[in-house]
Each structure stands twice: as C-alpha cells, then as structure tokens.
Amino acid sequence: MTLDEYEIARRHTAEHIFMKTLVDMLENTRVVKVVHEEDINKIILESDLIEWNDVVKASIKTNEVIQEGRDVYIEYYDSIEEAKRKYPGIRAYEARISGEVRVVVINGYDISACKMPHVSNTRECIMFLPVNLTKVKGRLYEVEYYAGSQAIHNAVKYIGRFIEILRKFNVDYDKINKVLDNMNRELSSLKRSIKELSEYIAKNTPYIDGKYRYLYLEYPYLDLDAVGRVLSKRLDEVDVGIVFSYDGEKYRFILASSKIELEDIFKNLINVADGRGGGRRDWYMGYIKDIEKGKNFILDQME
Known part of the structure; x- marks a missing residue:
C-alpha cells in the first residue's frame, strides 16, 4: 500500500508545525530530511543537542497549533532571495534550492520553502504523536512520529499499554517512574551479580x-x-x-x-x-x- 497525497499532506504539514516549534526552542536546529512511510514518519534533523523532553514540549505546542485551525496556503517566488525579501525569517534548506521557490505559509505561525503537498487547514492534521528520538551520529538526530488518524490510533494503543503496566505493578501514574527507577537499580545489581558469578564459575x-x-x-x-x-x-x-x-x-x-x-x-x-x-x-x-x-x-x- 502506498500513501495517497492527502495522507502525506496531513503528515507533512504536522511536521512543519513541529519543526517550527522545535527551531524556536533550540538554536542551531534545522531539518535535513523527512520520510513518510506507511507505518511511520521520520524527521532527520541537525542540532547541537536534542533531548526527549524537548520533543515532548514541542509536540504539546504542535497539537495546540493543529487545534487552532490555522489556514495553510501556498505562494510562489522566482527565487529564494525574493521569498526572503518578503519573509526574512523563512525556513529553507538553501543549499538545495534553485530557481522558483514554493513557499508554504501556516497563517501566523510558520513560513517555509517546501515542494511537498500540504493540507489547507492545520486542523486536518488531527494530531501529532512523537514515539522515538535517536541520535544518529554527530549533530544528526531522528524523530519518529505519527500524524493524522494513525496518531489517534497509536495514542490509544500506547495509553492502553501504559495503563496495563500501571495495573500490573499496582501503582498510579505519579509513582511509576519511582518504581521503574528501583527496578532499574535492582536489574543493574542483578547483572553485576550474574557477571561476578559467571566469572567465578x-x-x-x-x-x-x-x-x-x-x-x-x-x-x-x-x-x-x-x-x-x-x-x-x-x-x-x-x-x-x-x-x-x-x-x-x-x-x-x-x-x-x-x-x-x-x-x-x-x-x-x-x-x-x-x-x-x-x-x-x-x-x-x-x-x-x-x-x-x-x-x-x-x-x-x-x-
């Protein structure tokens, strides 16, 4: 199954909102590549340092912007220089741009150069859900995410799994981190004991x-x-x-x-x-x- 253009548009517009938010939060951060696969979306980006809490914070703001229902529209310019004269703060990977520039405007929030399809209103993105952050190498990081109806489906699935874990350990939301920290310490201690016993044997x-x-x-x-x-x-x-x-x-x-x-x-x-x-x-x-x-x-x- 291949993704239809509208599904790509929803996922990609959500990525624009997220990256604009992240760029505003973290200096020296920019998108290198975006990949939309059937079951997951990936953002490859450059940054001095990105932590999971940064991704979560940016995602909360992203979903707020999605629900605000901001209009999204396209403008064309003969060159990136012309686009920058109107929009000095435009987000663009200038090394990859030549000739006519397609500019995506998320009304009152983001302006970026992009050739990908986009929805006409942020509410069409439905939801943005990050699921993983990986440091690839050097300054390169990868964020995996869901958007649209796939985000809702997976959010319900993950929340259900999380509640199942809470029930299994008989703890509430506020105490689960403490329980997991204790388990991690116990596991580390057990691994040391196994290592010592293995060496002894x-x-x-x-x-x-x-x-x-x-x-x-x-x-x-x-x-x-x-x-x-x-x-x-x-x-x-x-x-x-x-x-x-x-x-x-x-x-x-x-x-x-x-x-x-x-x-x-x-x-x-x-x-x-x-x-x-x-x-x-x-x-x-x-x-x-x-x-x-x-x-x-x-x-x-x-x-």
Missing part, C-alpha cells in the same frame, strides 16, 4: 581429561562476555573450552581452543543440534535448540 570449574583436556560449563543465564574473557585466559591449560548457557529462549554456546582446529566440530554441532553461529578458527559462538543432542555430540568428541 569460569575461573574455578576444573578441567576434564579425556581424548582432549577440556573445560565444560553448562549453566543457565551466564554472562557470556564475562565467561569469554576468563576462558581466553585459561586456554593455555586446556585443549578446548566449551560453554552452554540457556538465555530463556535457546542455548547459546562458545567453542574455543588455541591448540586444535574447531571448524568441523562447530559445523557438526549446529547441524546435529539445530543451531546457528559463526566465528574464526579458534573461537566460535552461536546457539542451538536441542541441548541434549548438542551436549551428547560435544562430549562424544571430547571423550
């Missing part, structure tokens, strides 16, 4: 002598980054290091060795145990779905 599990001298770890929810760092230091005392760890969905693995070729073992493991992965000659990582088949295959190779 990797350091203190004894190796096994068989066909090869190998280290075998099979524990759920290991911090594999922490295990990997310890394992790399223990490869001088064993022929092979083997790690399996359930992450809640599948079993992740590490196969490591500084002494033997692992490629055939790795390929056979993911084939036998329905897995995927990759790596280099002495270090492979991935996941398997059938832990019993994977474990039996590996231990057969080692013993």
Whole structure:
C-alpha cells in the first residue's frame, strides 16, 4: 500500500508545525530530511543537542497549533532571495534550492520553502504523536512520529499499554517512574551479580581429561562476555573450552581452543543440534535448540 497525497499532506504539514516549534526552542536546529512511510514518519534533523523532553514540549505546542485551525496556503517566488525579501525569517534548506521557490505559509505561525503537498487547514492534521528520538551520529538526530488518524490510533494503543503496566505493578501514574527507577537499580545489581558469578564459575570449574583436556560449563543465564574473557585466559591449560548457557529462549554456546582446529566440530554441532553461529578458527559462538543432542555430540568428541 502506498500513501495517497492527502495522507502525506496531513503528515507533512504536522511536521512543519513541529519543526517550527522545535527551531524556536533550540538554536542551531534545522531539518535535513523527512520520510513518510506507511507505518511511520521520520524527521532527520541537525542540532547541537536534542533531548526527549524537548520533543515532548514541542509536540504539546504542535497539537495546540493543529487545534487552532490555522489556514495553510501556498505562494510562489522566482527565487529564494525574493521569498526572503518578503519573509526574512523563512525556513529553507538553501543549499538545495534553485530557481522558483514554493513557499508554504501556516497563517501566523510558520513560513517555509517546501515542494511537498500540504493540507489547507492545520486542523486536518488531527494530531501529532512523537514515539522515538535517536541520535544518529554527530549533530544528526531522528524523530519518529505519527500524524493524522494513525496518531489517534497509536495514542490509544500506547495509553492502553501504559495503563496495563500501571495495573500490573499496582501503582498510579505519579509513582511509576519511582518504581521503574528501583527496578532499574535492582536489574543493574542483578547483572553485576550474574557477571561476578559467571566469572567465578569460569575461573574455578576444573578441567576434564579425556581424548582432549577440556573445560565444560553448562549453566543457565551466564554472562557470556564475562565467561569469554576468563576462558581466553585459561586456554593455555586446556585443549578446548566449551560453554552452554540457556538465555530463556535457546542455548547459546562458545567453542574455543588455541591448540586444535574447531571448524568441523562447530559445523557438526549446529547441524546435529539445530543451531546457528559463526566465528574464526579458534573461537566460535552461536546457539542451538536441542541441548541434549548438542551436549551428547560435544562430549562424544571430547571423550
């Protein structure tokens, strides 16, 4: 499905109102590119610094302007210089403009050079709803948003999800941030504990002598980054290091060795145990779905 011109006009006019508001709030801010996809709209912009609260504040003002029902109309000028003589404060990406200029006027609010379609009254935009802010690189940021009827639909959906979360935690609106902050601290503490426990297990599990001298770890929810760092230091005392760890969905693995070729073992493991992965000659990582088949295959190779 492609967007019709009127739908693009609603979304793009809403973007003009939002960006005018943001430019007034933040110095050295300008639009670089606007993308309208079927399910989302994206504004790529340049700014020294944009925070989510800036986006929210600008969006509140944007929706006020939308509801004011301001007229939107088009004017044409032979050049950007001529347009600037009438509208000194016109918003324009001048490096991309040559020849005749199409000027979009939102009565009493914004004047900008633009070739895109626009509605004739701001109320036709219905609503502006920002949903994400991402720093792309350097001074480039991306704002994702909904407009028109899609904004209302998604606002109801998000509010419904938010209320569901409030009910699940049995808290009201004013207390949810405190609850989430506490959960975040607890999660950070839990991650540190898992990291420390993973390091302890990797350091203190004894190796096994068989066909090869190998280290075998099979524990759920290991911090594999922490295990990997310890394992790399223990490869001088064993022929092979083997790690399996359930992450809640599948079993992740590490196969490591500084002494033997692992490629055939790795390929056979993911084939036998329905897995995927990759790596280099002495270090492979991935996941398997059938832990019993994977474990039996590996231990057969080692013993």
